[in-house]
Amino acid sequence: MAMYDAADLRSELHQIGCRLTPQREKILxxxxxxxxxxHLSAEDLYHALSQRGENISLSTIYRSLKLMTRMGLLRELxxxxxxxxxxxxxxxxxxxxxxxxxxxxRTIEFTNTSILKTGVKQAEKEGLHLLDCQxxxxxxxxxxxxxxxxxxLPSHWVCPRTLNGTVTGVITEN
Amino acid sequence: MAMYDAADLRSELHQIGCRLTPQREKILxxxxxxxxxxHLSAEDLYHALSQRGENISLSTIYRSLKLMTRMGLLRELxxxxxxxxxxxxxxxxxxxxxxxxxxxxRTIEFTNTSILKTGVKQAEKEGLHLLDCQxxxxxxxxxxxxxxxxxxLPSHWVCPRTLNGTVTGVITEN
DNA sequence: CCTTAGTTCATAATGATTCTCAATAAAGTC
DNA sequence: GACTTTATTGAGAATCATTATGAACTAAGG
Numbered sequence: 094m095a096m097y098d099a100a101d102l103r104s105e106l107h108q109i110g111c112r113l114t115p116q117r118e119k120i121l122x123x124x125x126x127x128x129x130x131x132h133l134s135a136e137d138l139y140h141a142l143s144q145r146g147e148n149i150s151l152s153t154i155y156r157s158l159k160l161m162t163r164m165g166l167l168r169e170l171x172x173x174x175x176x177x178x179x180x181x182x183x184x185x186x187x188x189x190x191x192x193x194x195x196x197x198x199r200t201i202e203f204t205n206t207s208i209l210k211t212g213v214k215q216a217e218k219e220g221l222h223l224l225d226c227q228x229x230x231x232x233x234x235x236x237x238x239x240x241x242x243x244x245x246l247p248s249h250w251v252c253p254r255t256l257n258g259t260v261t262g263v264i265t266e267n
Numbered sequence: 268m269a270m271y272d273a274a275d276l277r278s279e280l281h282q283i284g285c286r287l288t289p290q291r292e293k294i295l296x297x298x299x300x301x302x303x304x305x306h307l308s309a310e311d312l313y314h315a316l317s318q319r320g321e322n323i324s325l326s327t328i329y330r331s332l333k334l335m336t337r338m339g340l341l342r343e344l345x346x347x348x349x350x351x352x353x354x355x356x357x358x359x360x361x362x363x364x365x366x367x368x369x370x371x372x373r374t375i376e377f378t379n380t381s382i383l384k385t386g387v388k389q390a391e392k393e394g395l396h397l398l399d400c401q402x403x404x405x406x407x408x409x410x411x412x413x414x415x416x417x418x419x420l421p422s423h424w425v426c427p428r429t430l431n432g433t434v435t436g437v438i439t440e441n
Numbered sequence: 442c443c444t445t446a447g448t449t450c451a452t453a454a455t456g457a458t459t460c461t462c463a464a465t466a467a468a469g470t471c
Numbered sequence: 472g473a474c475t476t477t478a479t480t481g482a483g484a485a486t487c488a489t490t491a492t493g494a495a496c497t498a499a500g501g
Contacts, residue, residue: 107468109415109416109417110415110477110478111478111479112466112467112468112477112478112479113467113468114466114467114478114479114480116479116480117479134457135457135458136457148481149480149481150480150481150482151458151481151482152458152459152460152480152481152482152483153479153480153481155457155458155459156459156479156480159458159459160417163369163416163417164417171345175456175457175489175490176456176457176458177457177458192389192390192393192395194395195337195398201389201393203389205385207381207385208382208385208402211379211381211382211402212402212404215366215375215377215404216366216404216406219366219375219406220408220409221366221368221406221407221408221409222406222407222408222409222412223404223405223406224369224405224406224407225404225405226402226403226404226405227402227403227405228382228385228386228400228401228402229400229401229403230386230389230390230397230399230400231397231398231399231400231401232390232393232395232396232397232398233395233396233398234394234395234396235394235395235396238396242283242337243283243334243337243338281499284446284447285447285448286446286447286448286497286498286499287498287499288447288448288449288497288498290448290449291448308488309488309489310488323449323450324449324450324451325450325451325489326449326450326451326452326489326490326491327448327449327450329488329489329490330448330449330490333489333490349458349487349488350487350488350489351488351489
């Protein structure tokens with residue numbers, strides 16, 4: 094599969110009456126170079142780009158994330174942090190879903206081939222065009238339950254799993 | 268199946284060191300009496316209860332929604348309106364998922380038995396306790412695509428489908 | 442009853458996201 | 472390449488859902 098590049102972006106933007114700007118190109122490229130399993134908030138992206146010497150204003154970041162999500166290039170994730178995260182919207186077989194611990198916000202990615210099929214089927218049935226389809230599993234770790242969750246944990250308590258290990262990673266089903 | 272009532276709520280609250288208050292009881296009862304397929308924002312709930320003469324402050328509404336979601340009694344839905352909606356978290360076979368048109372916010376519910384199984388399986392694999400599992404499908408209607416979506420539509424444009432019909436309803440798969 | 446600790450209410454504060462508008466710059470045309 | 476049109480950017484103000492604060496209140500066990 095050839096890489097989706099600036100020319101493709103330009104072409105899709107033009108189709109909807111929009112222009113290719115250096116800002117949009119850099120933002121897309123940034124996501125394309127991000128390792129699998131990473132997802133960023135608007136603020137994260139703003140700082141990451143600033144560190145690279147790319148000064149793109151926060152308003153432009155927000156506008157671009159929204160537009161690219163609507164174009165189906167990015168996915169908007171509603172995990173448990175109180176703000177949205179974004180990642181590249183990759184087709185099958187990279188399409189994946191998220192399991193989140195609602196106490197410590199640890200996020201685990203997993204793949205499942207039948208979910209996307211279900212999504213397509215449901216959208217078709219309603220005569221709609223699918224943009225994205227996400228299974229989000231909210232769960233709680235036994236450590237937190239043992240400590241009296243959902244009410245007794247101080248909000249700053251961090252699940253010991255989180256302290257040791259991986260924050261995210263892709264896991265293939267079965 | 269016997270109805271989950273005030274005594275059950277009291278018992279579950281006590282297990283986690285919380286108390287049964289008239290406010291919490293009324294909020295739960297309100298959701299239990301809501302027709303299938305309805306979901307409310309915090310503000311919606313506040314106004315609905317006010318109309319019934321139940322003056323529960325907005326802060327209490329927010330706190331109760333959060334607590335009850337963490338207890339697994341309610342589900343927090345992230346649809347496309349810019350704020351959260353809540354509904355009763357009902358077990359199989361009432362457990363369902365949502366298809367949303369990102370332009371007009373029309374929401375369609377559908378059931379699918381295998382998704383919940385996938386959720387349980389994934390949570391178990393990580394040694395976590397499942398709280399909720401939601402497949403959210405984002406889609407766009409052909410009317411909006413024809414009018415140049417994602418960029419050219421005025422934000423106040425309403426998809427003609429929305430004007431005619433049902434806003435939500437439960438659809439059973441197949 | 443009495444005591445303890447969780448809860449409520451009103452309001453202030455927060456913080457993510459959106460809006461505004463003047464300045465800038467794509468991109469098609471001559 | 473210069474010209475024109477119109478989308479886009481950047482900085483900061485504004486919005487609005489949600490959360491925090493603190494004094495008054497009350498559930499619940501003894």
